Amino acid sequence: MDIGDMLERMRDPLGAPFYPPALQVLLVVTWVLHIFFVTLALGSSACSIACFLRPTDYRLRLGRVAARLTPNAVGLGIVTGIAPLLFVQTIHDPLWYASNALTGFWSVSFIFVMMGGYGLAYLFYLKGSADGKLLWSAVASFVLLFFAGWVMHVLASVSIRPERWMEWYAPNGVIDTRGVVFHSWNIPRLTFLLPLQAGLSLAVVLTLFAWYFRRIEEDAPFMQWVARQGRLIGLVVSPLYTLAGLLWAATEGVEFGIGIPLGVALTSLGLALTSYFFFLKQPMQHAPRTLLVWFASLMTVGVVREVIRAVSLERFGYRVSEYPYIIDWGSILIFGVTTIVGVAVVTYLALVLYQSGGTKRDGSVSPRVEQFGSIATGMLGAWFAFFILVGLYTTFFLK
Amino acid sequence: MYPVWEGIFIHSAMFVAIVSAFHVLVSHLTVAAAWFNLYLERRAVYENRPELYVYLKRSALGLLVFAYVFGALAGVGIWQTTTVANPRGISTLIHNFVLYWGSEWYMFLIDVVGIIAYYYTFGRVSPRTHLRLAWILALGGTGTLTLIVGILSFKLTPGLWFTTGESLNGFFNPTFWPQLLTRFFLMFTITAAWVMLIATSLPKGYFAREQIIRTAAAIGLGGLIIALGIWFLWFYPVLPDHAKTILRSPAIPPITFTVIVGGLIATFLGLLFALAMPRRQHPIIALGAMLVLFAAIFGAERTREVIRKPDIIAGYMSSNQLVFNDIPARGIQSEEEPLNETGMLGSLPFLPRPETISVGATAGLPDHQVMMGRVLVIQQCAACHSVSNQTAITIFDQRLALRSLAQLLERRKMTTAPKIEAYLQRIGAFPYMHPFVGTPEERAAMALYLEYFVQQQYAPQPQAQVRR
Numbered sequence: 001m002d003i004g005d006m007l008e009r010m011r012d013p014l015g016a017p018f019y020p021p022a023l024q025v026l027l028v029v030t031w032v033l034h035i036f037f038v039t040l041a042l043g044s045s046a047c048s049i050a051c052f053l054r055p056t057d058y059r060l061r062l063g064r065v066a067a068r069l070t071p072n073a074v075g076l077g078i079v080t081g082i083a084p085l086l087f088v089q090t091i092h093d094p095l096w097y098a099s100n101a102l103t104g105f106w107s108v109s110f111i112f113v114m115m116g117g118y119g120l121a122y123l124f125y126l127k128g129s130a131d132g133k134l135l136w137s138a139v140a141s142f143v144l145l146f147f148a149g150w151v152m153h154v155l156a157s158v159s160i161r162p163e164r165w166m167e168w169y170a171p172n173g174v175i176d177t178r179g180v181v182f183h184s185w186n187i188p189r190l191t192f193l194l195p196l197q198a199g200l201s202l203a204v205v206l207t208l209f210a211w212y213f214r215r216i217e218e219d220a221p222f223m224q225w226v227a228r229q230g231r232l233i234g235l236v237v238s239p240l241y242t243l244a245g246l247l248w249a250a251t252e253g254v255e256f257g258i259g260i261p262l263g264v265a266l267t268s269l270g271l272a273l274t275s276y277f278f279f280l281k282q283p284m285q286h287a288p289r290t291l292l293v294w295f296a297s298l299m300t301v302g303v304v305r306e307v308i309r310a311v312s313l314e315r316f317g318y319r320v321s322e323y324p325y326i327i328d329w330g331s332i333l334i335f336g337v338t339t340i341v342g343v344a345v346v347t348y349l350a351l352v353l354y355q356s357g358g359t360k361r362d363g364s365v366s367p368r369v370e371q372f373g374s375i376a377t378g379m380l381g382a383w384f385a386f387f388i389l390v391g392l393y394t395t396f397f398l399k
Numbered sequence: 400m401y402p403v404w405e406g407i408f409i410h411s412a413m414f415v416a417i418v419s420a421f422h423v424l425v426s427h428l429t430v431a432a433a434w435f436n437l438y439l440e441r442r443a444v445y446e447n448r449p450e451l452y453v454y455l456k457r458s459a460l461g462l463l464v465f466a467y468v469f470g471a472l473a474g475v476g477i478w479q480t481t482t483v484a485n486p487r488g489i490s491t492l493i494h495n496f497v498l499y500w501g502s503e504w505y506m507f508l509i510d511v512v513g514i515i516a517y518y519y520t521f522g523r524v525s526p527r528t529h530l531r532l533a534w535i536l537a538l539g540g541t542g543t544l545t546l547i548v549g550i551l552s553f554k555l556t557p558g559l560w561f562t563t564g565e566s567l568n569g570f571f572n573p574t575f576w577p578q579l580l581t582r583f584f585l586m587f588t589i590t591a592a593w594v595m596l597i598a599t600s601l602p603k604g605y606f607a608r609e610q611i612i613r614t615a616a617a618i619g620l621g622g623l624i625i626a627l628g629i630w631f632l633w634f635y636p637v638l639p640d641h642a643k644t645i646l647r648s649p650a651i652p653p654i655t656f657t658v659i660v661g662g663l664i665a666t667f668l669g670l671l672f673a674l675a676m677p678r679r680q681h682p683i684i685a686l687g688a689m690l691v692l693f694a695a696i697f698g699a700e701r702t703r704e705v706i707r708k709p710d711i712i713a714g715y716m717s718s719n720q721l722v723f724n725d726i727p728a729r730g731i732q733s734e735e736e737p738l739n740e741t742g743m744l745g746s747l748p749f750l751p752r753p754e755t756i757s758v759g760a761t762a763g764l765p766d767h768q769v770m771m772g773r774v775l776v777i778q779q780c781a782a783c784h785s786v787s788n789q790t791a792i793t794i795f796d797q798r799l800a801l802r803s804l805a806q807l808l809e810r811r812k813m814t815t816a817p818k819i820e821a822y823l824q825r826i827g828a829f830p831y832m833h834p835f836v837g838t839p840e841e842r843a844a845m846a847l848y849l850e851y852f853v854q855q856q857y858a859p860q861p862q863a864q865v866r867r
Contacts, residue, residue, distance in 0.1 A: 006748040010400060012487070013722065013731045014494035017566065023497075072515060075468045078475060079504075079511045085478060086500050089493045097401050097486035098749075104404025104483040108414050111476035115469060122464050169402045169749055173757025175774055177405040177781070178789060179483065326729075330567030331498035338542075342505025345535060349509070349516045352532070356523040365528050373531050380509070380538045387545060394571040399559060 003162050004316040010094035017328035020091045020320050027091070028302040030083035035193070035298060036201055037077035038149065042194060043202025044069040045121065045142040052132040058225050060132070065209065067129035067138065071121040074145065078114070091320050092159070092309070099159035102168055103151075104179025110151045117144030149194045150185075156305075157184040160256075160312040188247035192266070193301070196244055199237035200273070204287075204294045206230030211287035212357065227284035234277035234290075242270025256311045262304065269300050330394075337386055341379045348376040400720055402749050403777050404483040410790040410801035411484035412783065416704070418480050420697035422473035424589060424689070427582065429466040429510070430540035431590035431622075432458065435615065437533040444526045450607050452521065458597045459518040466593075467514045471507070485782055487720035488554075488711035495566050496550045506542035513539055541583070548579045555707045556639060557714060564728030577634035584626040589692055591619025591670055596685035609677040616673035623667060639713065641830065642706040650831040651705050655698045662695025708783070709833035717833040718782040735836050742838040743775060750778060765851065772848025775841055780804060786852065804849060805856040814853050820846035 001009070016023060044066040051063030088096050100107040120141035128134030158168070161184055168183045169175055210227035213219055245266025253262030276293055280286060310320065351369045365373075404411055436455055443451040481489045493500070517532045524532075549570035553560070560569035594615035598608050635643075645651065669688050673680055707713040716722050722734045738746055745752035756770050764770050776786050784807075785791055785800035792799050800806065808814060813822050823842050827834030835842055 001745075001748065010748055012490045012494040014491065014729060016494065017498055026501075071464075071468070075471070075511055075515075078468065078471050079508055082471075082475065082478075082507065083501065083504050085475070086493065086497050086504065089482075089490065090497045093490050093493070097482060097490060100479070100482045101402040101404045101486055104402075104411070105407055107404075107479050107483050108411075108476075111418065111472055111479055114475075115472050118468055118472065126464075165402070166749070166751070170751055170755075173751070173755055174770070175403075175751075175777065177403050177777060177787075178407055179402075179404045180407070328498070328566050330565055330570070331496070335498035335501050338502035338505050342502075342509060345509050345539070346505075346512055349512045349532070349535070352520060352524065352528065353512075353516050356520045365524050370528065373528070377531055377534055377538075380535060380542070383542065384538070384545075390567070391571045391576075394565075394567040398563065398565060398567055 002316075004318060007094045007162060007313070007316055007318045010098070011323065012093050015324035015326055016090050017326060017331040019327075020323035020325055023087050023091050024306065024320050027084050027087035028299070028306055030080065030087065031305075032295065032298045032302050034077060034080040034084055035197065035302070036295070037073050037080055039194065039197040039201040040205055041070055041073035041077050041121075042142070042145055042149070042198035043200075044073055044205070045138065045145060046198065047202055047206075048124070048129065049135065049138050049142060052129075052135050052138070055132065058222055061222060062206075062226060062229070063132070064129045067121075067125045069205075070138075070141070071118060071125055074114075074118045074121060078118075091323055094318075095159035095162070095309070095313075096155075098162070098165055099155045102158055102165060102179060102183060103155055103181075104177075106151045106179065106182070107155065110148055113144050113148045113151070117141045117148060120144065146194065150190065153190045153193070154182045154185050157186055157189075160309050162313075162316065186248065186252045188244050188251055192241065192244040192248050196237055196241045197298075197301075199233055200241065200294065200297075203230045203232075203234035203237065203277070204290050206233070207283040207287040207290050210284045212354075214284060223284065227287070231277055231280050231283040234273070234280070238270055238273040238277055242267055242274060245270050252308065256308060256315075258307070258311050262308070265300070265304060269297055273297060330390075334387075334390065338383065341376075341383045344372075344376040345380050348373045400747050400749065401486045403781055405777065405781050405787065406484075406790045408790070408792045410785055411480070411781075413801055415477070415480040415484050416697065416701055418473055418476040420693060420700050422470060422477055423696050423700055424693050425466050425470035425473060426543070427586040428589045428593045429462060429470055430537075430544050430583075431586035432462055432466070432593055433533070433536040433540045435587070435590055435594060435618065437530075437537045438614075439611070440530050440533045444530050448607075450605075451611075453605060454598060454601065454607060454611055456518075456521050457601060458594070459514065459521070461593075461597055463514045463518045467511055471511065474507075485711055485718070485720060488716060488718075491712050491716055492550055492553070495553070495560075495569055499546055499550060499566070499570060503543050503546035506539050506546065509535060509539035510543060544582060544586075545579060548582060549575050552578045554711070555642060555703070555713050556637075557712065561714065561724075561726060562728060564726055573637050574634065577629055577637060581626050581629045581634050584622040584629065587622030588619040588626070588666060588670070589696075591615040591622075591673070592666075592685055592688040592692055595673060595680055596682055596689065599680050599682045599685055612673055612677040612680055616670045616677070620667070620670045620674065623663070623670070627663075638706070641713070644830050645706045645708055646702070648831055650708055651702055655702055658698040659695050659702070662691050662698070665691050666695070705831075708831040711782070719779045719833060719836065720782070721836065723833075738836050739838070742841055743778065743836060744771065744841065750774060764848075768844050769847050769851050771841070772844035772846065772851075775837065775845045776804070776848050776852075779836065779845070788855070803856075805853045808849060808853050809857050814850065814857070816843070816846040816850040819849045819853075 048063045048066035048070060051059040051066065055063070118141075120137040124134055124138040124141060128137060164183070168181070207227045207230035210223040210230070213223050246263055249259050249263035249266055253259040273293075276290075280290065283290065313319065348369070352365055352373070355365045355369060406412075406414060436458055439451050440455055442448055443455070478489070513532060513536045517529070517536055520529060520532065549572070552574045553569045553572050556573045557569050558572035560566070560572070595612055598611045598615070601608055666688065669684070669691075709718050710716060711718050711720070715724055715726070721738070722731060725732050744750050751774065753771055756767065756774060764773060780786050783802060785803040790800060791803065808819060808822075811822070813819050820843055823835050823846060826832045835845075
């Protein structure tokens with residue numbers, strides 16, 4: 001059985017419930033959200049540690065904010081990570097399941113490592129961040145969260161090398177069911193995706209933080225300082241990002257025969273970001289634009305990851321566009337309606353958080369947002385009526 | 400079809416069970432706690448009882464730190480553990496229900512952003528706005544429960560999906576509604592323990608404490624009684640006959656029922672105690688109640704998983720990860736029948752051809768036939784049984800392994816290859832066992848490996864005698 005036949009055989013016989021390329025788009029888009037929060041968690045964790053290690057008044061204040069941000073970013077990283085996890089299993093099932101099973105012990109350990117990292121981040125926020133006590137918990141949290149990222153990196157790296165799976169599963173003809181070996185990795189890719197993107201996500205969020213609290217006059221000097229730190233981090237990290245991108249292209253890109261296009265794309269991205277931060281003279285005022293620029297960059301990286309995967313699989317004649325599918329109207333109906341309701345409610349929640357936070361001292365929510373909240377909550381209630389109707393229709397008529 | 404991860408020290412299936420039980424405890428607690436908080440917050444707003452916010456804020460912090468994120472992590476943990484324990488089982492679910500899971504993800508997003516908004520806006524937004532957030536949390540949480548139960552119950556009763564191939568038929572299957580309602584009401588029992596944990600950790604002078612405990616205990620008792628009523632009058636009667644047979648079979652050890660029934664009785668008595676004497680409650684008692692509930696949930700969830708044995712998806716896919724029935728509506732044909740002709744080895748990915756299986760010094764097994772048998776036993780049996788020393792631990796001279804095949808065969812005096820081979824030939828006669836798949840030669844190789852495994856465990860000599 002050659003690799004192409006093997007991959008075809010491993011595809012689930014049920015096929016996908018919708019056009020696979022559309023699910024691929026959803027995979028990339030949701031991954032962007034996920035990696036933003038994941039890198040933000042790492043960045044804010046590192047920021048809080050650095051601030052408490054070399055304290056000044058401003059750094060201590062920023063360190064406390066970062067310590068509070070870390071566990072919330074981890075929480076959002078987990079939640080947003082579920083969506084790409086769904087789509088990767090649907091259209092890349094042979095890759096995802098094989099890499100997880102080959103690395104079984106670490107795949108299972110991932111969750112315990114995350115629990116440790118998250119728990120320690122909360123411990124530091126709740127019990128240590130007021131005066132910098134329990135700094136060890138922040139350091140240990142950072143190490144565990146980074147290790148969890150390493151595990152996911154290895155899973156991704158194993159998944160795009162199907163030609164080596166059998167050699168890893170049965171070295172010398174003896175199958176190994178322990179799953180304890182880290183079979184594959186690429187340090188430039190890891191450096192690019194995790195620590196450097198963590199720095200850039202942090203840089204962007206620092207400017208955004210300053211922008212959010214810009215109207216509180218007595219905090220203005222601190223906020224200006226925070227925004228400047230954000231720009232400075234961006235300015236320092238983005239050239240390194242360019243270099244790591246180049247190395248990623250020179251190693252993994254070359255391995256899959258796309259070294260030059262990958263090098264051009266990643267270097268251009270890094271240089272564009274360097275230029276952006278260089279010319280960003282008023283980081284606080286332009287923070288929303290900076291966030292958009294960063295999301296566009298992450299989207300580019302998401303596409304690059306997907307291209308590498310596609311090129312790797314193309315070697316064996318395996319294409320997502322040829323993944324078998326049906327149009328499952330039941331799935332689409334439920335998902336479509338829930339999307340409308342979910343987006344409305346999450347938007348309302350985000351608006352409440354935004355308006356009650358720091359832009360206005362009284363923390364009140366505007367009447368228009370209140371009105372929108374009534375509608376969104378009503379939609380959420382109505383979702384249950386819709387769900388029961390679909391259930392009744394299915395039970396009594398769909399036969 | 401995929402590499403097998405047996406587990407290390409602990410069997411892969413036990414990793415799934417432990418993580419799942421924790422997730423069920425936390426997620427159920429979360430949903431009902433949202434309803435309980437909504438109830439209290441309505442009273443706080445409409446009866447002008449600001450003291451209730453003290454409890455609500457403490458509860459919200461606990462939910463934010465513990466329940467939502469650890470619950471979510473355990474949810475991801477279920478993905479990871481099921482993926483490595485039985486990839487094709489989870490693949491079937493994902494390919495049928497990915498967009499239902501996508502819908503659940505929206506509800507979950509509402510939950511997590513909602514609890515952040517709920518906690519951080521105490522005192523920062525008007526009471527009415529905050530009450531709306533409480534409504535959103537309660538509805539969002541119930542949405543997640545509703546969507547996941549359809550997928551879970553499909554595994555036991557795919558129902559009309561077999562004939563129509565429609566995901567909706569698989570989702571709204573015969574056990575969907577009773578399972579949903581049983582879980583919904585039982586959640587309030589779990590939440591009662593949570594409420595007691597939070598309320599008893601508030602200062603003694605907090606005067607709403609006893610009232611809150613009493614209310615939670617009453618709701619918990621009511622939930623328990625209604626859930627048991629639904630189980631006996633609706634859920635159990637619609638279980639497939641096969642599941643009822645398994646319930647009464649040795650596939651479920653009696654200790655499981657002892658733990659479940661004991662846990663329910665202890666919970667019932669504990670709630671009565673809280674109702675009658677709310678002043679005497681203590682965080683230690685509440686923690687104890689949580690542990691008892693964890694044990695009972697562990698037993699109940701294991702039972703739910705076992706009653707569809709030997710299938711991972713009842714009537715469609717066995718624990719060996721092979722499709723064994725045709726689904727014409729989806730153009731799916733049984734994968735097992737051709738394998739009985741061609742043999743397993745070399746016919747499926749990750750099952751090497753016999754000649755490529757090595758008998759190197761590293762393997763430590765006596766000969767090539769035993770090595771072949773090991774590969775086949777791992778593929779066909781390792782999903783439910785401990786088939787090697789890798790998945791066993793010894794604590795105080797007590798060897799712990801999940802349904803160890805060595806132990807089972809030795810108990811039945813099937814310790815030689817001919818006896819084991821004959822046993823394998825009729826293994827499908829047990830209601831909880833799937834027939835052997837492959838050629839007679841492969842069955843003989845499996846018997847040789849199992850003989851080796853039994854003798855490794857129970858005979859003093861390090862290697863079994865090779866018979867063929």
